[in-house]
Amino acid sequence: MSSAPTASVTARGETVAVGTANADAADDPAIWRNPANPAASLIVGTDKKAGLHVYDMQGADRSFLDAGAVNNVDLRDMGEKGIVVAVSDRNDLLASKLAMFTLDPTTATLKPMGKIASGAGEAYGVCLYRAPAALYAFMVLKDGTINQIELDLSGASHTGRIVRTMKLATQSEGCAVDERTGRLYVAEEDVGLWRFDAAPDGPVAPVRIAAADGHQIVADAEGVAVVPEGDRGGYVVVSSQGDNAYALYRLDDESYVGRFRIAAGTIGAVEETDGIDIVAGDFGPGYPAGLMVAQDGINPPRAQNFKLVSWADVKQALGLQ
Known part of the structure; x- marks a missing residue:
């Protein structure tokens, strides 16, 4: 347990529990913000034992797709090419796959768009990077290998090719990209948070942003989310999973900001968080300045689920507004 000052917020909503009971099953969320009707936004969440759920802003389970063992998820709204959803597929522990889908916002359903080979080893973390010239996926294998995949969305199914490989020394998972600066952030679970250049022709050496030192981050370092503001x-x-907290760092100078927890309120507390996602902007009356979704590893008497938190509440608790 860290001795660092840690603020508290409470969740304003939660999803229906995943279908796999009595197991570590829920893992990672990805948020799609509906620009025309923010209150009609959607959340894609993984049950890593069974498949993919699509939830609405009230936490209702709008659809489920049996996709087997899937771990992390990310998405991008590509306009005419649809809402692209990428998932780390670990049905074959020796040969990772990137499972591709499109999200239909009207029906809240996922359409499979094929699988892409993403390197030898167990698929674990995944995040997308929309660069000016292409859409990329970063597949984080369980052993710390990170493969960058250039995606081709032009066909009836999505295809791609590995264009670069990077490496962290030990088990890694969560990742996210700041698309303004082309910086990739990856959590090495027992070590801390690292930054890479996300450009396909960039250097492959990582820069450590924060250590899992038991103070700012208590191992495991798990989910990672990037929340851009301005230029x-x-x-x-x-996610500082080891003590049920979350650590914040500034994107401009990568300095430490503070920590917070999601405490019990009208809705229960959040513990042992794996994946997180945070999107700024209007999500309706309950989330006027942004939405945070966090996997909840302990949710008795039900199975694991995802909690919904107002990003404005987090910023207020940390004195950031």
């Missing part, structure tokens, strides 16, 4: 401002947020 270079905003925050990168890391």
Whole structure:
């Protein structure tokens, strides 16, 4: 347990529990913000034992797709090419796959768009990077290998090719990209938070932003989310799973900001968080300045689920507004 000052917020909503009971099953969320009707936004969440759920802003389970063992998820709204959803597929522990889908916002359903080979080893973390010239996926294998995949969305199914490989020394998972600066952030679970250049022709050496030192981050370092503000401002947020908290760092100078927990209120507390996602902007009356979704590893008497938190509440608790 860290001795660092840690603020508290409470969740304003929660999803229906995943279908796999009595197991570590819920893992990672990805948020799609509906620009025309923010209150009709959607959340894609993984049950890593069974498949993919699509939830609405009230936490209702709008659809489920049996996809087997899937771990992390990310998405991008690509306009005419649809809402692209990428998932780390670990059905074959020796040969990772990137499972691709499109999200239909009207029906809240996922359409499979094929699988892409993403390197030898167990698929674990995944995040997308929309660069000016292409859409990329970063597949974080369980052993710390990170493969960058250039995606081709032009066909009836999505395809891609590995264009670069990077490496962290030990088990790694959560990742997110600041698309303004082309910086990739990856959590190495027992070590801390690292930054890479996300450009396909960039250097492959990592820079450590924060250590899992038992103070700012208590191992495991798990989910990672990037929340841009303005030209270079905003925050990168890391799940400090070892003491049920989250650590914030500024994106402009990567300095430490503070920590917070999601405590019990009208809705229960959040513990042992794996994946997180945070998107700024209007999400309706309950989330006027942004939405944070966090996997909840302990949710008795039900199975694991995802909690919904107002990003404005987090910023207020940390004195950031």
